[in-house]
Amino acid sequence: LDWILNSLSSMQEPINVPGSGTGTGTLIFGDLVQIKKQLISVISLCKERGLVHSVKWASELAFSLDPLPKNELPPPTFFTEEDAQDLDALGLAKSYFDLKEYDRAAYFLRGCCSQKAYFLYMYSRYLSGEKKKDDETVDSLGPLEKGQVRNEALRELRVELSKKHSAGELDGFALYLYGVVLRKLDLLKEAVDVFVEATHALPLHWGAWLELCNLVTNIEMLKSLSLPDCWIRDFFVAHMYTELQMIKEALQKYQSLIEAGFSKSTYIMSQIAVAYHNIRDIDQALALFNELREQDPFRVENMDTFSNLLYVRSMKPELSYLAHNLVEIDKYRVETCCVIGNYYSLRSQHEKAALYFQRALKLNPRCLGAWTLMGHEYMEMKNTSAAIQAYRHAIEVNKRDYRAWYGLGQTYEILKMPFYCLYYYRKAHQLRPNDSRMLVALGESYEKLSQHVEAKKCYWRAYSVGDVERMALLKLAKLHEQLNESDDAAQCYIIYIQDIFSCGEQLEHAEVSTALRYLGQYYFKNKLYDEASLCAQRCCDYNDAREEGKALLRQISQVRDQTESSTTDLFGPLSSNNTPIRRVSPLDLSSFTP
């Protein structure tokens, strides 16, 4: 049952979604000691109120800073008259609260008047409602009623909190709770205002920032917020940049945070690693994750991202080690399940992989990545209908998931429906306009539909935005070749070859030989024998084109002999048409426009 408990405890705090980021504030990290003091005091405040996730975040950050000398430690918080009055009730209630007996906790707090007690009172009621809602979901009368189950406590809480709010009686924590209630009631605009207010009242409470970050949807909105001028704001802004996929800005922010003295923070490290993962800088990301695991070997968060990287690099032993390690730590975590799924997928045991992704989804149905990954597994298993289903679910969770749209497109492509899949590829392309993979896929579909003009446009665009797989040009060249546009085809092959050699990586050679073979023939036809023989010689470097290269060389020398002999002829028939109409030298690229 431990994973259930886990899911319950994660529910305790309403917000544990990473990500946010904004504005350009100058860093104010004059005094790391001061920051540390602030952190220590906020940790104790949050602890008293049962806000475990904020405690965790603040503690991690505090741990990364140097320890304070004894005389610098902040004094224990002083008691007001009210606090003293409520002390016993609060202690009792907190113990019930920790045992998840929320109603009981709320009952004993109902008469208390201190701010702390009030927050715990309201928070217990909120959590009690959430818990009941979850229980209800299991017990609802039917599937259609499921969406109908809601936290009945929310309305009452909102009424009480809004009264206090307009009277100005809410402290930072209570404001945060008020915001959460508003968000749960889908009153997003009001919620944003309240969260901003909460950050002003208590800047150090990370939970409020995190909630805010979920509600900010674009950069304009972020700029319009008036946020407190505090060092924690930079963390928020960096987080926000990561969420909004403004990776470059995010990396800059994190870099300056590191320079300001947070170099040991595992939180920052993981964020940077995720950012690198998002821009597909695999080596950097891998290095950071490895370092992270050294410092924090029992960490489970973000390990699914790590496993994705290992998967892409096909690093089987490392992935295997990671999977086994995580299972030992906690096998009922979403991240663990995803890692194991990736592990099985890499070993081509797709049934098992799908099983683990399913398990991840059972742990958290809104886990987007798992839906898409499961779709991929079903694709591998040729279970197209299940794959379509999985991708559709992913899209339902997040309409902007380009991988799911792309996956759907691939599925239909496999089902030989090139026109049908166009729609999906187009969707994916809309979401990632500069991703060559979608463009190549679009181009292939158009090519299958004999829409050559569109196909050419797609391939060329794919090349222009930076082709990852270096296939676009080759495909473009082949398309030109098919359409007998030999000049254009030759141009493409030339750029392709240049591209391949300039990037230096060892890719599939078979295709280079194709290009060389075609170029050789092309030059030969246009009577540019020097270039042709060069290409033919290069052909001989490749096994599959060696014979043809040799044959071409023979042909060239034959023709050369003939022309030499024919020049002695007074009326040499070849002399007049020795100039090709449009000659293309290997270095002349300027004229190329597809």
Add this chain to the structure above:
Amino acid sequence: MASVHESLYFNPMMTNGVVHANVFGIKDWVTPYKISVLALLYEMTTSKPIALQERRRLNKLILPLQQGPDLTLDQFLKTVEECCPQTAYAVKLRLHEMADGELKDMEYFFATLPTPFSAIDSEAYKTSVVGLFMRHMLLAYNKLSFSQVYKLYKALQQYYHSHYAQPGDVQVGLPTLAADDSDMDLTSTEDNVGERMEKEELDTAPLHESELSRGPLSQKQAEYFLARQAYLLKNDENKALKPSALQDELNNMLKFNPDFAEAHYLSYLNSMRVQDIFISTHSLLHYFDRLILSGSEGKSNGDEGYGRSLRYAALNLAALHCRFGHYQQADLALQEAIRIAQESNDHVCLQHCLSWLYTLEQMKGSDSSVLTEDSVKMAAHFCLPYLVSLGIQSLVQQGAVQGKTAHELMDALKDTDILHWKHSLSELIDISLAQTTSIWRMYGKSTMAQQQAQLLLNMNSLEQVNFGVQQNNTEAFAVALCHLAELHAEQGLYGAVSEVLKHLKEQFPPHTQHAKLWMLCDLKIQFDRAMNDGKYHLAEPHVTAIAALNKTEGLYRKAQVLKALNRTTEAYSILQRLQLYCEKTKYTEMIIRVMLVTAELHWESSGFATALPLLLQALALARQHHLQALASETILHLAFTQLMLGVPEQALGVLHEAMEPILAHGAVMDKGRALLLAARCQMAMAGTRSNGQRHAALGLAVQSLGEAAAYFSMLDCKERLRDVHYLQARLHHTLGQTPQRNKCAMLFRLLDQELQAPGKPLV
């Protein structure tokens, strides 16, 4: 313990990667409203005899109550009370017993329900509608866990007391929860608004149409809702929910159950209504993504597997693009569908593809009769009557345009009619009748056209759902009504025309898909009227509007206006362009009309000799295509030309040929024109005769003029009336009939003062 917990907690419910929409396999569940219905059924089956009238009314209520969305107790009791107050009281009493008693009272109620298995004689027998419902409810009730039963009881109490909170106040049905705390407006308003709307809807509309619901629907209710709305969209769009309301409802449904794929399809249909390509494509693809899944369940191979839905998915996509006029896209999608269907040997699907293929070709404007013929043959071979007769109808349409003989077309239509009645294809019967109307009108047989239109309009619908209702709002009806309006306009019955148009406007509101038909028809009639009255400034703005709806027609009308305004050169160039275009698209009717207008242009420049060959060509074309109305009009033109060329005997001879059909079928305007022309010919001939004969001939002419005047005054066509009066006065003068002459002269003077404009040519 752990395993039980797990099995319930696991969400989504998956086996083999398939998420089941229905967690517990229950299509229906017990709600307080359902308990009320059960109570009603219980009362009806057990209690003392109810009066026959009331029982009948109650019986009619059962199905809507079972299938409709949950009503509040107020609404429910009100509906029952309208049928039988006594039963309503009994039901209320029973509910009161339960709600004000204890949990055991509810349990007792379920225990005492007549078990459908034992009650063989009663209406609640296991296979009856009522019995089935009761069995569902009992099953659902028995499956409830302890806490669920308690929850249900609580809900019942609330349901009952919310009614009791404001017993008199029917207008504001606020639930108690919201009513007792006025501070919570923001969150509770939504619910109230929904409910109030529902109320209003219910007060105005009959019970089964108040389909705007608030809470979640059970699967049964949702299915019923979707089926009904889809049917209405197809057959009677006005009765369906408004597009936005329907979309809201669907979104609501999908929020509660995203796996309910059919809702996506309805959303597709709904967004087609408002021509929203974005949402319609999205919904269509989403629907098939879902369908592919459910199709693969169990029967994964052969015809019934998901391969089948793949084919139809592509086909539907083609249809979608076709409707939006994206012919190239449609073509690609169609080819895809055909290829997949061929690969899996699905002949039925292939037939559907073929029928779309020829439709597409036709829409693109190319000749597709060979394809259509093939389609008909193949469809007949595979016993697909719908496709067969659809193909034949399409062939008939093409044949009519290409000038096939009438008896061939009518024979073909008769054959399809036999097919329709045999298979009760009521939709196609409507289309067939509308098509006959159009064909008769094209041939210029107004009486036959009118008769067919009336036949269609007076026919009772054969659809099961709308049984007995006379008119649906399908395209066929719109076409027939438009023809009717135009026919009436031809006879100068403008009062009737405006009534028909008003009806059309009601039946097909401007945003619906067939509205363009009557818009064009309305504009044409107004344009013709303005032209006849000589109010060219009124006609001009109509040209723009017509051009927006139909480009060819717009150009033609523009030429007419330009001609009337004496801007001859412009008119001529437009006509030339139009003629070329129409010859390319084989639009014969328009070609003839263009020729006639061109001939009229020649008249203006006194080029009567040049007009002759044009008119003869037009006549030949009209005869070849059996277009009688146009042929008669051409003859009128021909006669006038001849008159002007100074051969009135010839002109009169030609005119006599056309006189009969014009008087029988023609428009009032044509009748008047023909008679006026006849009179002029007679006058011209009289000039050459001797005195005695001359008097008789002039007398004949006077008579013709009198008739023509009667026709023109019917249309209130003042210009022509003035000319007639002038001629009459001259004739009377020649004949020495002074009083008549003076009267006509006065009439002429009056009209002339009114018009204050130089006269126009007489035909």
